[in-house]
Amino acid sequence: MGRTSNVPPAREAVPVTELIEIADYITKLKRGIAALRAxxxxxxxxxxAHDELGSVVAATASATNRIMESAEAMLAIEAKTxxxxxxxxxxxxxxxxxxxxxxxxxxxxxxxxVEALGxxxxxxxxxSTVVNVRDGEAxxxxxxxxxxxxxxxxxxxxxxxxxxxxxxxxxDALFS
Amino acid sequence: xxxxxxxxxxxxxxxxxxxxxIRNLLKQLGFEDVxxxxxxxxxxxxxxxxKYGLVISDWNMEPMTGYELLRHVRADDALRTTPFIMxxxxxxxxxVIAAKKAGVNNYIVKPFNAQTLKTKIEAVCGA
Numbered sequence: 001m002g003r004t005s006n007v008p009p010a011r012e013a014v015p016v017t018e019l020i021e022i023a024d025y026i027t028k029l030k031r032g033i034a035a036l037r038a039x040x041x042x043x044x045x046x047x048x049a050h051d052e053l054g055s056v057v058a059a060t061a062s063a064t065n066r067i068m069e070s071a072e073a074m075l076a077i078e079a080k081t082x083x084x085x086x087x088x089x090x091x092x093x094x095x096x097x098x099x100x101x102x103x104x105x106x107x108x109x110x111x112x113x114v115e116a117l118g119x120x121x122x123x124x125x126x127x128s129t130v131v132n133v134r135d136g137e138a139x140x141x142x143x144x145x146x147x148x149x150x151x152x153x154x155x156x157x158x159x160x161x162x163x164x165x166x167x168x169x170x171x172d173a174l175f176s
Numbered sequence: 177x178x179x180x181x182x183x184x185x186x187x188x189x190x191x192x193x194x195x196x197x198i199r200n201l202l203k204q205l206g207f208e209d210v211x212x213x214x215x216x217x218x219x220x221x222x223x224x225x226x227k228y229g230l231v232i233s234d235w236n237m238e239p240m241t242g243y244e245l246l247r248h249v250r251a252d253d254a255l256r257t258t259p260f261i262m263x264x265x266x267x268x269x270x271x272v273i274a275a276k277k278a279g280v281n282n283y284i285v286k287p288f289n290a291q292t293l294k295t296k297i298e299a300v301c302g303a
Contacts, residue, residue, distance in 0.1 A: 061193065064193050065193070068193070068196055068197070068200075071200070072200065075200075075204075154241050154243055154244065155243065155266065155268070155270055155271050155274060156235075156236050156241070156266070157266055157268050157271065158236065158265065158266070159265040159267075159286075160267060160268075164265075164267035164285045165267045165268045165269065166267050166268065166269045166272055166285070167285075168284070168285050168288070168292065170269075171267075171272050171283050171284075171285060174272060174273070174276060174283075175276070175281075175282055175283065175299075
């Protein structure tokens with residue numbers, strides 16, 4: 001029976017060239033991280049995008065409400081004469097035109113968000129080039145996993161980008 | 177058979193604006209008895225306390241979707257014959273087929289117009 005040695009194996013020497021490569025990589029990594037300007041993104045750009053989109057949702061909802069109120073008011077007009085009816089309808093149409101001015105402002109807000117997302121995409125792309133790594137398995141976020149599983153099971157695909165995936169005519173054919 | 181304009185209709189959608197639009201369209205068509213719920217759970221509770229002649233439901237809602245509501249309705253002996261129209265932005269063929277298999281009577285893709293809603297109600301409620 002052989003004797004078991006308690007002496008740890010000798011550490012292999014790391015070649016100097018490898019150390020230099022590691023040091024270079026760390027330097028590039030630090031430059032890449034600095035170029036990301038992650039603090040600026042999380043402090044300014046992402047909250048700004050969040051706020052702008054929130055304003056867009058609020059402005060759209062407010063305009064829709066105003067337009068619907070005007071439309072409902074028009075449906076309820078009980079004028080005695082045609083000129084009176086016409087005057088009331090025109091007043092409500094004026095309100096609808098005013099409500100539609102939200103489009104200009106929300107367009108500008110969305111442009112700011114698109115610009116911020118473009119910056120984020122550019123910096124992440126540069127960073128992934130610098131660090132030269134492939135996508136790995138991210139740690140599983142339980143809430144995200146639950147949301148994905150629910151969406152898959154209940155077929156929650158949401159609206160399609162370029163109009164309905166199945167036109168109404170094709171759906172009607174399935175029910176005829 | 178003429179449409180029964182007195183029949184109660186339940187509109188299920190989590191967007192109050194959409195509920196308001198459908199309510200107005202139904203009012204224009206002559207329906208006056210319209211209730212609403214903001215998801216499948218609320219809708220089921222209402223369906224168990226009042227006999228509705230038609231359910232018009234969105235698909236994507238929390239916590240209970242319109243698809244789950246449809247399956248609950250079709251699995252309940254007291255509710256299974258209630259006409260059910262899905263009005264949704266879910267336009268993938270898999271959604272339409274799944275809803276049809278689950279027993280939906282008709283399917284409308286958003287955005288839609290008053291004429292489409294009218295045609296489907298007539299088809300489902302036998303005008």
